[in-house]
Amino acid sequence: xAREKGSEKRQRILEAALKVFAERGFYNAKxxxxxxxxGVADGTIYLYFENKEDLLIQLFEDRMxxxxxxxxxxxxxxxxxxxxxxxxxxxxxLNLAVQQPDLAEFITVELRQSARFVREYENxxxxxxxxxxxxxxxxxxxEGVVRAGLDSRLIVRAIFGAxxxxxxxxxxxxxxxxxxxxxxxxxxxxxxxxxxx
Amino acid sequence: xAREKGSEKRQRILEAALKVFAERGFYNAKxxxxxxxxGVADGTIYLYFENKEDLLIQLFEDRMxxxxxxxxxxxxxxxxxxxxxxxxxxxxxLNLAVQQPDLAEFITVELRQSARFVREYENxxxxxxxxxxxxxxxxxxxEGVVRAGLDSRLIVRAIFGAxxxxxxxxxxxxxxxxxxxxxxxxxxxxxxxxxxx
DNA sequence: ACAAAAACTGAATCGCGATTCATAAATCCG
DNA sequence: CGGATTTATGAATCGCGATTCAGTTTTTGT
Numbered sequence: 001x002a003r004e005k006g007s008e009k010r011q012r013i014l015e016a017a018l019k020v021f022a023e024r025g026f027y028n029a030k031x032x033x034x035x036x037x038x039g040v041a042d043g044t045i046y047l048y049f050e051n052k053e054d055l056l057i058q059l060f061e062d063r064m065x066x067x068x069x070x071x072x073x074x075x076x077x078x079x080x081x082x083x084x085x086x087x088x089x090x091x092x093x094l095n096l097a098v099q100q101p102d103l104a105e106f107i108t109v110e111l112r113q114s115a116r117f118v119r120e121y122e123n124x125x126x127x128x129x130x131x132x133x134x135x136x137x138x139x140x141x142x143e144g145v146v147r148a149g150l151d152s153r154l155i156v157r158a159i160f161g162a163x164x165x166x167x168x169x170x171x172x173x174x175x176x177x178x179x180x181x182x183x184x185x186x187x188x189x190x191x192x193x194x195x196x197x
Numbered sequence: 198x199a200r201e202k203g204s205e206k207r208q209r210i211l212e213a214a215l216k217v218f219a220e221r222g223f224y225n226a227k228x229x230x231x232x233x234x235x236g237v238a239d240g241t242i243y244l245y246f247e248n249k250e251d252l253l254i255q256l257f258e259d260r261m262x263x264x265x266x267x268x269x270x271x272x273x274x275x276x277x278x279x280x281x282x283x284x285x286x287x288x289x290x291l292n293l294a295v296q297q298p299d300l301a302e303f304i305t306v307e308l309r310q311s312a313r314f315v316r317e318y319e320n321x322x323x324x325x326x327x328x329x330x331x332x333x334x335x336x337x338x339x340e341g342v343v344r345a346g347l348d349s350r351l352i353v354r355a356i357f358g359a360x361x362x363x364x365x366x367x368x369x370x371x372x373x374x375x376x377x378x379x380x381x382x383x384x385x386x387x388x389x390x391x392x393x394x
Numbered sequence: 395a396c397a398a399a400a401a402c403t404g405a406a407t408c409g410c411g412a413t414t415c416a417t418a419a420a421t422c423c424g
Numbered sequence: 425c426g427g428a429t430t431t432a433t434g435a436a437t438c439g440c441g442a443t444t445c446a447g448t449t450t451t452t453g454t
Contacts, residue, residue, distance in 0.1 A: 239434060
């Protein structure tokens with residue numbers, strides 16, 4: 001019987017979990033560490049989440065919700081062209097490296113895990129995120145910015161994979177030196193929009 | 198006191214580990230399952246590997262060695278142009294989806310883990326793999342096929358990220374239907390060489 | 395103020411799996 | 425062939441951490 005989604009303590013536990021999971025990874029993280037980071041007793045975690053895996057799933061949904069909401073807000077106010085939207089999406093994704101490094105580390109690793117092992121959990125938020133990207137690509141195909149000969153699903157996976165890897169790289173790099181996220185975002189967008197040549 | 202690298206039993210254990218880790222992931226896989234799959238006793242694993250994590254590391258090195266060796270052989274006999282070499286590398290990487298799905302699943306997931314959590318282990322084989330890709334990109338910059346304005350390290354990470362994600366997608370898809378790896382490889386190469394337009 | 399309900403606590407419990415090691419089996423060599 | 429050495433076995437051991445739940449504290453309602 002999990003507690004209400006809106007409660008402050010639940011949110012505090014999620015924040016703590018994000019920090020601990022990002023640092024240690026899900027499997028190496030202990031529930032007791034999350035509890036301590038949240039300032040609650042071990043057993044309290046189970047008042048809000050069914051088990052450790054449920055904590056992972058709820059955290060993932062919570063954070064992806066956050067990312068998707070902000071992305072949609074951003075896309076709603078930027079230019080309507082597919083290339084502009086792609087650039088915004090890339091920029092927002094890579095900005096996580098400096099604005100929310102814990103979140104960046106968490107999603108770059110746990111997303112892969114969830115795709116493979118939490119099989120009953122179909123990860124709707126991730127699917128939604130890819131859906132946004134695919135809409136951009138397909139709009140680009142309609143506008144003629146993206147040629148129709150390329151399989152949009154493949155493009156989406158490729159772009160997402162590149163984003164994910166570059167995000168991880170930037171995040172790890174930002175631990176020891178400052179990184180120019182905007183430059184990286186521009187170059188990555190250029191790479192996809194124009195190719196290497 | 199690990200046994201010789203060349204021994205048949207050690208190889209059998211590595212093959213078994215690949216299968217079990219690919220199916221279940223490292224953390225969910227049990228040493229006893231690997232032992233059973235290898236047809237040895239649980240304790241025998243420890244005659245050849247120091248512990249479970251050592252098994253992971255040795256498996257990773259073994260398999261990356263295999264991938265790198267084959268890639269180098271392939272690149273040695275294909276055309277010398279950077280674009281041709283990139284196409285070959287992409288094709289070989291994606292071919293793992295159908296030729297060695299266990300290996301594909303293993304590296305797409307465990308590589309991410311090792312970058313983040315086995316921090317003392319610097320993963321030289323992965324660095325070497327990226328080195329090969331970077332050499333291709335930089336040769337491309339010299340030939341004028343790849344423009345000099347793009348940061349080669351970023352390109353390498355982006356290409357690798359895309360490869361990794363598309364490989365995972367193809368591998369999972371190939372479980373239930375046949376996939377056209379060559380088409381995917383061509384389209385991915387086109388995407389990078391020419392961009393989306 | 396008080397009783398009941400709700401929320402929280404944290405040590406104990408329990409299950410699990412990595413690893414050990416006494417014993418058995420296999421191999422080697424004179 | 426038989427003893428010595430090496431290799432393999434697998435149940436027992438041990439450590440660990442997820443989870444429980446009896447007891448305590450806080451909150452709510454009259």
